[in-house]
Amino acid sequence: MTQARRIVVKVGSSSLTTASGGLDADRVDALVDVLAKARSGGEKEIVLVSSGAIAAGLAPLGLRRRPTDLARQQAAASVGQGLLVARYTASFARYGVRVGQVLLTSDDTSRRAHYRNAYRTLDQLLAMGALPVVNENDTVATDEIRFGDNDRLAALVAHLVRADLLVLLSDVDGLYDGDPAQPGTTRIDEVRGPDDIAHVTIGSAGKAGVGTGGMVTKVEAARIAAAAGVPVVLTSASHAADALAGRDTGTYFHPTGRRSADRLLWLAHASTPQGHLVLDDGAVTAVVERHSSLLPAGIAAVEGEFSAGDPVELRDTNGRAVARGLVNFDAKEIPQLLGRSTRELARELGPEYEREVVHRDDLVVLNP
Secondary structure, rough: OOOOOOEEEEEOHHHHEOOOOOOOHHHHHHHHHHHHHHOOOOOOOEEEEEHHHHHHHHHHHOOOOOOOOHHHHHHHHHHHHHHHHHHHHHHHHOOOOOOOEEEHHHHHHHHHHHHHHHHHHHHHHHOOOOEEEEEOOOOOOOOHOOOOOOOOOOOOHHOOOOOEEEEEEOOOOOEEEOOOOOOOOEOOOOOOOOOHOOOOOOOOOOHHHHHHHOHHHHHHHHHHHHOOOOOEEEHHHHHHHHHHOOOOOOOEEEEOOOOOOOOOOHHHHOOOOOOEEEEEEHHHHHHHHEEEEEEEHEEEEEEOOOOOEEEEEEOOOOEEEEEEEEEOOOOHHHHHHHHOHHHHHHHHHHHHHOOOOHHHEEEEEEOO
C-alpha cells in the first residue's frame, strides 16, 4: 500500500451529502484536504470516483428522496452533476489543483475504441497534473448500459487506469462479520479470497436513501478489482488519510488474480446479458479452448431480445454459461443464421453477413 503510486478513491453519496439531499461543503472539503495532501509530494496520482450527483440534485428539484424512476434520476443527475463538480473545483483550488470531469457509461469500459479513448483521457489528465473526478454519466445512461453502482464503476476504473490501489470509502470503517451496529461483531481486517467471507451476511443500502449500494456492492467491487490484480482497502471516509498513507485501517482485500490489460473485465463482472445463445459442442470447444470467434454455424438456438452491440451469454446445450460477448446482430436476425456457414450466408443475404456473431476480441470466457 505504501508503494502505490496510482490510486483510485471512491466516495459514496452518504459521505458527501445530507440525508435530505444537497452537498455538505464541510464533508467535501474534508475529503479534498486528505486527497490534496496525499498527492502533494508528486509521488502519488489520484483518480476520484465520486457519487453524489443525483443526491446533490434532490433538494434543488424539491425531491425528498432519491427517485426510483430513471427519468427523474437523470433529471436530478443533470442538476446535481454541475453542483458536485463546481464544489470539487472550488475546494481543490485551495491547493492549486486542477479538476477534470470524466463521465462514463459501461460502453466506455467494454468497446475497443471507447476503452482506448477513456484510458488516454484519464492518463493524460494525470500526466498534466490534474485530478480526474469520475462519475457515471447518469443523465444519458439507460438501464441497459448502466454500471449499476459507483462501487463497481470504481473497480472498473481501477482496472482501466492500471491503478496500484483502490480505496473504497463508506460510512462504515470496514467489513464486519455481522451488523456493525450490534454488539459482539468484529471487523474483518484482511480478505485473501472469497472463502474468508463466505460466512458473512452483507447488508445493502443505508438508511439515508441517497445512495444505491451499501456494503454488498462494495464487497462485489472489491472482488472484481482483486480478481484483476488490484488490492483494495475498504474503510470509512473519516479514515481516508490512514488508507492513503498505508496505515492499518478498514478491511484489506488481497489481489486474487493477475493484472492484465483486458478491457473485457466489464463483460465478465458487470454486464447484464440481454439474451443468450446456445452453442453446440463444437462451438463450445472452439470458444472456450481455442478462444475462437463464434460463427453462425455453431449456434443451436437464440433466446431474448437484444440489439447488435449488446452483451449476450453463450451457453452449452446443458444451459451452463461458458462465455459472454458483444453480439454483432439483432436477435431477430439470428434465427436465419443458425447452423449455416458465413460463406453461404454471404451468397444468399449479402456480404455484410460474412462475419462472426461474436468476435473473439469482444468475448470473455467464464470460469475456464
